[in-house]
Amino acid sequence: MYRYDEFDESFVSSRVAQFRDQVRRRLSGDLSEDQFKPLRLMNGVYLQLHAYMLRVAIPYGTLNARQMRKLAEVARTYDRGYGHFTTRQNIQFNWPRLQDVPDILAELAEVEMHAIQTSGNCIRNVTADHFAGAAADEVADPRPYAEILRQWSSLHPEFSFLPRKFKIAVTGAAHDRAAVQVHDIGLQLVRDEAGSIGFTVFVGGGLGRTPMVARKVRDFLPETDLLAYTEAILRVYNRYGRRDNKYKARVKILMHETGLDTLRADIEREFEEVRSGVLDLPKAEVDRITAYFAPPPFAQEEAGDADAFAQALDSDPALAVFAERNLAPHKAPGYASLTISLKPIGEAPGDASAEQMELVADLAETFGHDEIRVSHEQNLVLPHVRRADVPEIFRRLRGAGLAEANAGLITDIIACPGMDYCALATARSIPVAQRISERFAASGRQQEIGDLKVKISGCINACGHHHVGHIGILGVEKKGEEYYQITLGGSGDENTAIGQIVGRGFSYDGIVDAVETVVDTYLGLRQSPQEDFLAAYRRVGDAPFKEALYGTA
Amino acid sequence: MQADIYKENGFSIDDWQLLEEDQAVPTEPGRFLVSLERFVAAPEAFADLREIAILVRAGDDVTVLAPHLDRFTMVAIEFAAFSDGRGYSSARLLRQRLCYRGELRAVGDVLLDQIPLMRRCGFDAFKVVHEPTRRALETGHLAEVPLYLQPAARPDEQPAGARAWARSPVGLAR
Ligand code: HEM
Ligand code: SF4
Numbered sequence: 001m002y003r004y005d006e007f008d009e010s011f012v013s014s015r016v017a018q019f020r021d022q023v024r025r026r027l028s029g030d031l032s033e034d035q036f037k038p039l040r041l042m043n044g045v046y047l048q049l050h051a052y053m054l055r056v057a058i059p060y061g062t063l064n065a066r067q068m069r070k071l072a073e074v075a076r077t078y079d080r081g082y083g084h085f086t087t088r089q090n091i092q093f094n095w096p097r098l099q100d101v102p103d104i105l106a107e108l109a110e111v112e113m114h115a116i117q118t119s120g121n122c123i124r125n126v127t128a129d130h131f132a133g134a135a136a137d138e139v140a141d142p143r144p145y146a147e148i149l150r151q152w153s154s155l156h157p158e159f160s161f162l163p164r165k166f167k168i169a170v171t172g173a174a175h176d177r178a179a180v181q182v183h184d185i186g187l188q189l190v191r192d193e194a195g196s197i198g199f200t201v202f203v204g205g206g207l208g209r210t211p212m213v214a215r216k217v218r219d220f221l222p223e224t225d226l227l228a229y230t231e232a233i234l235r236v237y238n239r240y241g242r243r244d245n246k247y248k249a250r251v252k253i254l255m256h257e258t259g260l261d262t263l264r265a266d267i268e269r270e271f272e273e274v275r276s277g278v279l280d281l282p283k284a285e286v287d288r289i290t291a292y293f294a295p296p297p298f299a300q301e302e303a304g305d306a307d308a309f310a311q312a313l314d315s316d317p318a319l320a321v322f323a324e325r326n327l328a329p330h331k332a333p334g335y336a337s338l339t340i341s342l343k344p345i346g347e348a349p350g351d352a353s354a355e356q357m358e359l360v361a362d363l364a365e366t367f368g369h370d371e372i373r374v375s376h377e378q379n380l381v382l383p384h385v386r387r388a389d390v391p392e393i394f395r396r397l398r399g400a401g402l403a404e405a406n407a408g409l410i411t412d413i414i415a416c417p418g419m420d421y422c423a424l425a426t427a428r429s430i431p432v433a434q435r436i437s438e439r440f441a442a443s444g445r446q447q448e449i450g451d452l453k454v455k456i457s458g459c460i461n462a463c464g465h466h467h468v469g470h471i472g473i474l475g476v477e478k479k480g481e482e483y484y485q486i487t488l489g490g491s492g493d494e495n496t497a498i499g500q501i502v503g504r505g506f507s508y509d510g511i512v513d514a515v516e517t518v519v520d521t522y523l524g525l526r527q528s529p530q531e532d533f534l535a536a537y538r539r540v541g542d543a544p545f546k547e548a549l550y551g552t553a
Numbered sequence: 554m555q556a557d558i559y560k561e562n563g564f565s566i567d568d569w570q571l572l573e574e575d576q577a578v579p580t581e582p583g584r585f586l587v588s589l590e591r592f593v594a595a596p597e598a599f600a601d602l603r604e605i606a607i608l609v610r611a612g613d614d615v616t617v618l619a620p621h622l623d624r625f626t627m628v629a630i631e632f633a634a635f636s637d638g639r640g641y642s643s644a645r646l647l648r649q650r651l652c653y654r655g656e657l658r659a660v661g662d663v664l665l666d667q668i669p670l671m672r673r674c675g676f677d678a679f680k681v682v683h684e685p686t687r688r689a690l691e692t693g694h695l696a697e698v699p700l701y702l703q704p705a706a707r708p709d710e711q712p713a714g715a716r717a718w719a720r721s722p723v724g725l726a727r
Binding site for chain 2: 005006007010011014015018021022025030031035038039121148151152153154155156157158159160161162163227235238239243273278279280281282285288
């Protein structure tokens with residue numbers, strides 16, 4: 001995993017000192033709230049409904065036990081004993097006091113963490129596949145490139161006042177777990193015929209009130225051009241992106257209004273000017289950064305391991321269900337990536353208590369080569385565990401209420417903070433997630449339904465990714481009441497699609513029944529249990545669901 | 554007149570006069586600031602002015618100035634709002650792509666926390682009217698992170714550490 005050198009350390013601690021000074025000037029009145037706002041946002045400090053919120057970056061979702069323990073300590077000391085893991089591989093603390101934030105940041109800096117550019121109209125925390133470096137299906141580990149982009153974009157002098165926020169995601173596998181096509185720039189690692197590494201580049205994806213799937217601008221961008229090409233995209237966007245209306249300011253709108261061919265030509269023209277200069281990535285430098293992400297020394301699989309594991313599964317049905325849902329294939333024999341669901345039935349998605357964070361830290365140290373990941377599904381992952389250790393890990397997780405065997409199932413819901421925390425919300429989202437989760441909790445039932453992604457946003461800004469939920473739920477307000485619109489067929493993988501609205505919305509009381517109607521309809525029409533919800537929806541379209549929900553196909 | 558032009562060596566008086574859009578090209582000597590739009594529409598109209606500077610507004614394309622750059626003593630880039638970052642790209646293009654060497658001045662909504670970024674994009678003069686910013690600059694209090702993670706337009710920066718893209722200010726031991 002990446003380690004700070006002296007330069008990084010000084011950089012982050014100077015940034016803390018700078019922010020401390022900005023807070024001081026805000027409190028003394030030298031800075032107005034309007035002037036302070038972009039400065040605090042650029043360091044992850046939001047003003048929410050009840051208090052300030054601090055969003056800390058977990059770059060490309062990777063952290064170690066020491067960092068996780070620090071997050072637990074911050075939760076305990078400055079918050080109410082818990083933190084909230086978000087869909088953007090960040091953690092949010094909902095109750096810090098503004099005057100404490102510099103101290104929190106100083107503590108985080110001790111463990112090589114920061115809140116730089118977790119918000120604001122700048123290049124945000126770069127995200128990546130949560131199984132990076134472990135997944136059996138990956139071309140190469142995306143994290144070295146995400147780290148290079150993180151560094152290059154930090155306090156970028158030209159791109160700190162963009163028209164709007166700018167999000168970059170990188171996936172190392174053809175099966176996209178990082179939702180790259182709904183980002184401003186999505187990068188997919190590929191190899192050309194000669195076996196050299198490069199990127200397929202997508203531009204102009206985004207959710208929010210105008211969801212758009214990114215367009216491909218390059219089939220193959222050589223590794224060495226990564227920064228030059230990114231700078232070219234950003235410069236074109238900074239100069240030509242709309243600034244007259246913040247709802248039309250994302251690069252997706254520029255793409256839409258300019259057209260793919262013209263925008264691509266603009267980017268390529270700018271790239272011609274920038275390339276073969278100081279931004280070329282020297283191979284040696286890429287190798288140096290990549291070395292930080294070298295796989296840990298995996299243990300050899302012992303002769304009896306596989307049998308012992310199979311026996312453990314046979315003798316403990318709960319463990320078997322857990323293994324079935326929460327383990328993902330690993331590149332090393334005898335290993336798996338283990339998902340720790342932060343969606344216990346009836347709880348707020350993504351929340352973890354300080355004690356739970358500490359347990360995860362312990363498990364990572366004992367069984368997981370000291371690595372933890374945060375997924376954009378708001379779960380935690382131990383990317384490298386021996387299958388033989390899974391029974392013991394499961395036992396310990398169960399003791400802490402963290403052994404929900406629901407990864408990828410209907411109760412593994414993504415939900416934004418909604419009305420419970422967010423000043424922009426038009427409806428509650430967490431309680432809706434909790435009620436859906438309770439409704440489908442009987443484990444047998446969710447198993448029977450199979451893969452199904454439910455995503456809930458409390459307003460049109462779509463922080464809960466509802467547009468790419470197989471079932472998406474959007475909370476809106478109508479005449480003082482909460483209403484929930486259902487979209488179907490969305491997907492955030494390599495076949496990214498924006499879900500379609502099925503019809504008029506449902507009340508807060510009616511939404512859970514409506515979801516159940518959709519699910520029952522699916523169960524009734526699927527060709528086999530292997531045909532998951534999305535596949536069935538793509539086969540039959542929305543007519544049967546409309547019929548079931550409204551009686552009007 | 555208030556001394557509100559801040560440069561490396563402190564504050565000085567702004568001795569440039571803005572030529573309003575409907576104002577005739579003056580015949581008397583003086584230092585005149587002309588909008589990019591007006592200048593580019595008829596560059597020959599300003600042939601007799603000894604000293605001329607250009608005012609670049611946020612939406613302007615600075616690359617159209619390329620053939621005329623040696624005529625300008627100064628280029629001023631306007632930030633109508635500090636949150637509008639187009640001026641940063643204009644500055645880098647002028648300095649790095651067009652190799653403009655004269656004074657590059659930031660005018661408009663120029664605030665303390667943006668000045669270090671502006672400098673890195675090639676600005677070397679700042680018109681500062683925000684009182685707390687003036688006070689801070691007078692006491693040499695520039696709230697900066699003096700380590701950079703990308704090459705930019707300031708000439709006095711040197712490669713730092715192992716990385717190809719890291720920089721630090723010349724003169725800062727590191
Ligand atoms: C509670 C305070 C929050 C506020 C005020 C807020 C605000 C917003 C706004 C205004 C947008 C729309 C941006 C646009 O369309 O240009 C947005 C989008 C988004 N937010 Fe949040 N958000 C909050 C919390 C969160 C949380 C907790 C998460 C992660 C779980 C999150 C993840 C996202 C994502 C993924 C998007 C979609 C980005 C896109 O359009 O591509 N936000 N947020
Ligand atoms: S979707 Fe709306 S309600 Fe939910 S966090 Fe984002 S801004 Fe708030």
